[in-house]
Amino acid sequence: MKQAVRALGWATSILWIILLFFTITVVYSAFQIRPSFTTKPSVSTSHDTLIVSLPFILYNGGFYDISKFNITTVVRDDGGLTMARSSTFVPIIPKGVNASITHNTSLGIGQLATDDLSYLLFNDSELNVAAILKLTYANAFPFEIALNSIMPWGAPLSNLTIGGVSGSSLVPLSFENHSYFEMSGTVQLEIVDNAGHVVGGGTTGFYAPPGSRFERDVAVTLSGSPLNVAEVRLYFQTSFFSYGPVVIPVVWG
16 A cells, blocks of 8 residues: 555656656747748738738747647727738647748728728828737647737828819819828819809829829819809729718819
8 A cells, every 4th residue: 555655656746747847848948939020021912902911930949849820910990990800820830940921911992982991091090900929839838929019001192182273274183192002093073162063073193102292283174153162072083992072172263
C-alpha cells in the first residue's frame, strides 16, 4: 500500500514537473513570435472597391506550432455604422517558420452614395478600425488580442463649390479630391428658380486624381432672369457611384 502511495506521489510530481516545463517553454516560445512589416500598407482600387493591404511576416521562433491564426478588422464611421468587415485565416504556422501574410480590408466605394454615409463624399473624417487577432499556441493555449485605431478619411468631393449664376452661359464648378482613388465621370447641373422650376442646365465631364483640385466653367443654358435663380442641383455619375441631387444655394451676379 505504501509503495502504491509512493508511486502515485512520484507520478503526481512527474506530472507537475512536465506541466511546469511545458508552461515555461510555452511562455518562452510565445515571446519568440515576432511580426515584422516588409512594406508599408498599400491602397488600391478594384472595380468599385477600395482595398487597403497590410503585408507582414510572422516569425514563429518558439518550440510549438501556431494554429488557427485569424485577423479580423471591422471599419466603422464616427456614428458606429459598420462599413467593412474582413478576415484573414492561416490554418497553421509551424515552429521555426517565417510566414508571409497579407491582410486586405475592402471598402465598397458605392456605399458612400447611401443616405447614411453620403456625408463622407463631401467631408473629411476619421474611421474607427477595430482589429482582433486570435491564435492557438501549442494546440492548447488560445490567445486573443483586440486593438483599436483611427484611419483618416479624405472626401472625394471636398469643398464642392458652384460660382455665381449670371446672364453668362458659364457656371464655375470646383471640388478637391482628398480621397485615395481617382474621381472621373460626368456631372449634370440643373438650375432651379424660386418657384422650384428647372430653368436651365448643363453637363460636363471631370477627372481628378487623388490629392488634386478640379475646376471648370460649365456651359449652361438659362431661360429667364438670373435674379430668379434659387439653387443649382448637381447629379454625379462615376464608375464607383451615382449620387444626386446635391443642392447648392446660388449666389447670383
